[in-house]
Amino acid sequence: METTRRAAWVGASFHLAILGGALTACRPASEAPYEEPRATPQQVQLAYRDYYDVALSPGGPMASSQLSRGTLFVPIREPISHEPRLGLDGSPLRYTCGVTFISPRRAVTAAHCVDATNVWDPPNQPLEVRMYDPMVEADVGWETTARSLRGTFPNYRRAPLGAGYSTTTYQCRVVARCGNTYGAYNCPGNFPRADTALLDCGPSSPGCRYDYLGVADSEGEGVPVSMAWAHEVYAIPDDRTTDLWQHYTRYANYDPVLNYHYYPANQLLPLVSKPWSDPTRPTVSLGVTATGTDARLTELHGCHGSSGSGVTQLNEGLGTQELLGPVATWDGWVFRAHDYEFLCEDPALTARGPGDAGLGYARLAVTQKLAESKSAADVCGTDEPGLFPNPLLWLTHDIWILRKGLVSRQAFPKRWPCTDETCSTWERLRVANEPMVPIARGETLTLPSANIIAGTTYRVSVRIHSLESTPPLVTLSLGNQTLAQGVRPTAFASEAAGLVGVAFTATRGGGQVLQVTAAQGSGAFAVTEIVAVADAMANGFEYRSQRVGMGIIESGTRTPVPATWTRMAPSRFAARLQAGQRFIVTRQAFVRGRAWRVEFDTSRDVQGMSCGFITSDGRELRLRCNSVNRHILAHFHLGDAQPVAFFVDLPKGQADLALDNLRLETRTQ
Numbered sequence: 281m282e283t284t285r286r287a288a289w290v291g292a293s294f295h296l297a298i299l300g301g302a303l304t305a306c307r308p309a310s311e312a313p314y315e316e317p318r319a320t321p322q323q324v325q326l327a328y329r330d331y332y333d334v335a336l337s338p339g340g341p342m343a344s345s346q347l348s349r350g351t352l353f354v355p356i357r358e359p360i361s362h363e364p365r366l367g368l369d370g371s372p373l374r375y376t377c378g379v380t381f382i383s384p385r386r387a388v389t390a391a392h393c394v395d396a397t398n399v400w401d402p403p404n405q406p407l408e409v410r411m412y413d414p415m416v417e418a419d420v421g422w423e424t425t426a427r428s429l430r431g432t433f434p435n436y437r438r439a440p441l442g443a444g445y446s447t448t449t450y451q452c453r454v455v456a457r458c459g460n461t462y463g464a465y466n467c468p469g470n471f472p473r474a475d476t477a478l479l480d481c482g483p484s485s486p487g488c489r490y491d492y493l494g495v496a497d498s499e500g501e502g503v504p505v506s507m508a509w510a511h512e513v514y515a516i517p518d519d520r521t522t523d524l525w526q527h528y529t530r531y532a533n534y535d536p537v538l539n540y541h542y543y544p545a546n547q548l549l550p551l552v553s554k555p556w557s558d559p560t561r562p563t564v565s566l567g568v569t570a571t572g573t574d575a576r577l578t579e580l581h582g583c584h585g586s587s588g589s590g591v592t593q594l595n596e597g598l599g600t601q602e603l604l605g606p607v608a609t610w611d612g613w614v615f616r617a618h619d620y621e622f623l624c625e626d627p628a629l630t631a632r633g634p635g636d637a638g639l640g641y642a643r644l645a646v647t648q649k650l651a652e653s654k655s656a657a658d659v660c661g662t663d664e665p666g667l668f669p670n671p672l673l674w675l676t677h678d679i680w681i682l683r684k685g686l687v688s689r690q691a692f693p694k695r696w697p698c699t700d701e702t703c704s705t706w707e708r709l710r711v712a713n714e715p716m717v718p719i720a721r722g723e724t725l726t727l728p729s730a731n732i733i734a735g736t737t738y739r740v741s742v743r744i745h746s747l748e749s750t751p752p753l754v755t756l757s758l759g760n761q762t763l764a765q766g767v768r769p770t771a772f773a774s775e776a777a778g779l780v781g782v783a784f785t786a787t788r789g790g791g792q793v794l795q796v797t798a799a800q801g802s803g804a805f806a807v808t809e810i811v812a813v814a815d816a817m818a819n820g821f822e823y824r825s826q827r828v829g830m831g832i833i834e835s836g837t838r839t840p841v842p843a844t845w846t847r848m849a850p851s852r853f854a855a856r857l858q859a860g861q862r863f864i865v866t867r868q869a870f871v872r873g874r875a876w877r878v879e880f881d882t883s884r885d886v887q888g889m890s891c892g893f894i895t896s897d898g899r900e901l902r903l904r905c906n907s908v909n910r911h912i913l914a915h916f917h918l919g920d921a922q923p924v925a926f927f928v929d930l931p932k933g934q935a936d937l938a939l940d941n942l943r944l945e946t947r948t949q
Contacts, residue, residue, distance in 0.1 A: 331581060334422055334513065335552040336415040337856055339832065339844025342506055342552050345380075345592050345601045346412075347491035347824075347845075349508040351548050352377045352389055352452075352479070352588060353408040356536055357398045365536070369434045373542045378509045378589025379409055380603055381492035382651050383658050384485035387452070389588035390606045390642065391477040394454045396463025402454040409452045409481060411490050412510065412550040413852045414845040419444020422549055426513045433527035436540060438514075441547055446847065448489075452481040456653065458646050469649045475575065475608035476646040478653065488660035491824050495651040496593060496602040499644050504555070505578050505604065507639075509589035510548040512541070531584060531623045541585060541623055553580055575608045575640035582607075582639060583624035591641035599696030599712040608642035659728070660825060690716045690806055693745065693776045697839035704775040705898045706924040710866055711831035711840050716745055716777075716806035724797040725807060732758070734789035737815040739869035739946065741781035742796055743808045744769040750803030754780045759792040766799040772896040772922065777808060779922070781871040783815065783946060811869040818879070818943040821845070821853040829867025835860035835932070846938050848883050854940040860932040863939060870923040874946035876916040878926070882907040883938035891928045895921040902929075917949060 338346035356365040356373040364372045377393035387409065399405050421442040428439035458467035458474035467474070516522075516529050526532065528540045536542035578591060587609065592601040692714065698707040719725055732738075740763060744752050756763040761784070769778025786792070796807055819826050831840030843863065848854035857863045870893075878891065885907050892902030893916060901921070905912050905928065926944060930937055 331554055332551050333554055334417075335508065335550050336417050336420060336422075337844050337846045338414060338550075339856070340841045341594070342508060342601065343842040343844070344491050344493060345506060345508040345590065346550060346552055348381045348487070348493045349510065349550065349590065350379045350381070350387065350409045350411045350450075350486065350490075351510045352379050352393060353410065354393060354398050356542065357400075359397050362397070362400055367434055367537055367543050369543070371434075371544050373536050374544060375536075375542065376510070376548065376585045377587050378607065379479060380508075380590030380592075380606070381487040381490065382495055382603060382647075383492055383654065384487040384660050385481050385483070385658050386455075386487075386653075387479045387481065388590065388603065388606055388647055388650060389477050389479060390608050391457045391459040391462040391475045392609045393588045394457060394462075394477050394479075396457075396465075399454050399457075400463075402457070402465055406451040406453055407479070409450045409479065409486070410447045410548070411450065411486050413446035413448060414847050414854075415444050415446055416847055418442075419847075420549075422513060427515045429514045429516070429524060429528070431523075433523050433540060434543060436524075436545070444847070445547065446852070448486075450481045450484050450486050452479040454478070455480045456650055458650070468653060469646070471643070471646050471649075474642060474646045476606055476642045476650060478650045483657070485660060487824070489823055493590070493592065493601060493603045494595070494598075495647050496595070496604050496644060497648075499576070499593065499604055503593050505580065505591050505593050506555075506601065507553045507580055507589055507591050507607070509551050509553075509582065509586050511551055511583060511585055512546045513549055529623060531621050533621075539623060575642055576604075576644075577640050578638055580607075580639040586639070591639070596695060597691040597713060598715065603647060604644050605641040605647045607639050660823070690718060692716060692808060699839060702774050704773050705894060705896055706772070706775060706866075708839055709864060709894065709925045710809075711829050711842055711864070714808050716808040718747060718804065718806045719796065719798050720804050721798050721802060722800075724795050727794045727796075727810070729791040729793050730812075732786045732789055732792040733814075734786050737783060737785050737946075738812060739781070739783045739815055739871050740794065740812045741779060741869040741871065742810050743777040743779055745777040745806045745808065747804040747806055750801075752778075752805035753799040753802035754805070755795075755797040755799045756780065756782065757795045757797070758784075758786065759788060761787050766801070770922070775896075777806075781869060783871045783874060809867060811867050813869050816943065816945045818941045820851055820941050821855060822851060827853070829865065830855065831864045831866075832857070833862040833864055833927075840864045848881070848938040848940050851940055854883070854938040857928065857930045857937045857939060859930055859934045859936075861930055863928040863930075865926040865942065865944075866924065868926065868944055870925075871946065872918075872922040873920055873949065874918075875949045876918065876923075877943075877945040877947070878912070878914045878916065879941075879943040879945075880912055880928075880939050881941045882910050882912060883940075884935070885910060886930070886934065886937060888931045888934070889929065889937075891926070892916065893918060893921075893923040894925045894927060896924050897921070900927075902927075919949070 335346050354375045356375055358365055367373050377389050379387040379389045381387045419442050425439050425441050429436055431437045454477055456467055456478040457465040458471040458476050460472040516524050532538045586607055588606045591604045593604055595602045694707055696713040744754055746752050751768055753766045753768060755765050763782050763784050764780055767780050769780050771778035794812055821827050830843040832843050833840045844856040845853050846856040855863055887906050889905050890902045891905035892900055894900050903914050905914055
């Protein structure tokens with residue numbers, strides 16, 4: 281839902297556009313062909329161009345936040361009767377709010393978005409949550425649409441977004457709502473002033489296909505914050521007497537019936553906040569308020585419709601974004617001057633410099649409490665034949681599944697990105713850190729059961745960090761099949777964690793569990809980067825677990841950032857590679873002493889590209905990889921070298937390239 285309070289608008293920047301609630305993808309048959317309107321852009325749009333990006337291809341440090349973000353559509357209801365509220369054209373009005381997934385099936389939003397008026401019967405009121413697939417900007421044409429809004433309210437017309445605009449819809453229900461003002465429901469704690477709610481999207485588990493974030497353990501003064509959100513983007517003439525100004529820019533009397541933002545004709549675009557243009561002053565959190573709604577101010581700015589979007593911070597230990605809380609409503613005592621009659625803030629009335637208060641997010645303690653409501657059903661499936669898809673997810677979010685009771689996890693001893701001189705090749709190339717799970721002497725870590733195919737070759741690897749002076753000895757087993765017995769991990773140079781890796785052929789099929797055991801005589805150790813894959817399986821990148829450990833290294837740099845994702849028909853996800861970039865692939869159970877057969881598809885035929893392996897001693901073993909009929913096949917013989925990554929280099933001067941269906945298959949040399 282939208283709030284009338286300025287501080288409930290989410291951080292944004294405006295690139296020649298005003299943001300509201302959604303855009304339309306099709307035009308009624310009776311609508312006249314689109315003609316470019318002659319109008320002067322409104323200055324408020326020019327002022328905002330530094331504060332948001334339209335993020336159609338999620339990637340980089342904010343990739344996880346962008347992929348975890350969705351939009352909640354809530355039909356506006358009349359009080360008491362709960363009848364749908366209709367627009368002047370008879371269409372049912374709706375609020376839009378952001379959601380952030382924190383598990384495969386559960387997402388956090390603001391309670392005022394799903395209050396007791398509009399969601400009066402939570403168990404029996406399914407709500408639409410829309411997720412944003414990666415898109416190609418040229419196939420969406422959002423800037424043309426942004427400039428095209430014209431006509432007379434409420435029957436505006438605009439150029440439709442292009443055929444490349446792609447979203448997926450899920451049905452979700454409110455399972456908890458905290459805050460007495462909005463009708464507390466199943467709230468797991470005493471939070472009368474809270475503004476946070478929890479949705480459950482059932483076994484469809486959007487978080488498994490897209491992504492989900494961990495919830496922060498703490499927050500700090502001056503910590504940089506970011507936000508992925510969604511809104512329509514329009515450019516409105518700079519004439520306050522026009523119909524467009526009166527019924528879009530002006531939020532007349534806070535009445536949804538009178539503002540086009542609430543009409544169902546709109547489609548939303550995925551957006552992401554940008555830091556201040558001054559690199560010394562990123563967008564930051566300002567501080568905890570002493571009174572009023574339990575929330576915290578930030579320097580983020582935005583529009584009505586931004587409520588519920590997740591405010592995130594960087595977990596420096598893991599190198600990933602984590603959720604602080606949803607953008608919340610505020611009591612009127614907070615910056616009353618911001619509470620003016622516009623859909624989006626007007627720079628003429630609002631200071632825009634670093635240090636000026638903007639959006640507030642709901643108290644972290646409430647988000648943390650809601651995140652505790654885990655269940656054995658709230659995990660990504662392990663039934664895909666021939667693949668253990670989720671060791672990273674278990675170690676990062678769901679350690680409680682692996683062992684009963686509380687299980688501690690430790691940070692990797694070297695921060696990510698690893699840039700100092702003590703970083704080995706593997707540590708420098710890894711894409712974000714993973715937590716380590718300690719295993720005491722004689723203890724076994726058992727992963728959830730996965731479906732195994734008898735006679736299929738698999739690769740398994742585990743990184744082992746010693747926790748005491750007695751060296752670790754590791755046994756790996758799959759059901760009754762021993763894969764490695766009392767093996768000492770192999771470490772190169774100054775690596776903080778050694779490697780145990782093996783290729784094997786499964787002797788039994790069906791549900792099997794992978795176990796990591798501290799063998800007799802072993803010291804205590806910690807486990808990280810557990811990888812188990814079917815040797816001949818192609819990776820289509822369609823699920824979060826298949827995109828783990830993949831990054832981009834820019835020309836002239838040494839450490840990767842998370843990969844950028846785009847579309848390549850018919851799949852929803854493909855890796856995007858730009859000229860001069862290196863696509864880097866880790867976490868593939870790189871077993872030494874094997875020959876490698878590499879295949880992948882490309883969006884076009886390309887000449888001059890190279891691909892290859894990077895070994896633990898820093899060598900690059902490369903071949904020319906020119907695609908024929910949009911397909912690449914290459915063979916590598918690495919001898920006894922230990923590979924730590926596979927890479928693809930696209931030369932400078934080339935057009936963007938999409939990669940998909942990566943197969944890294946081995947055989948004995």
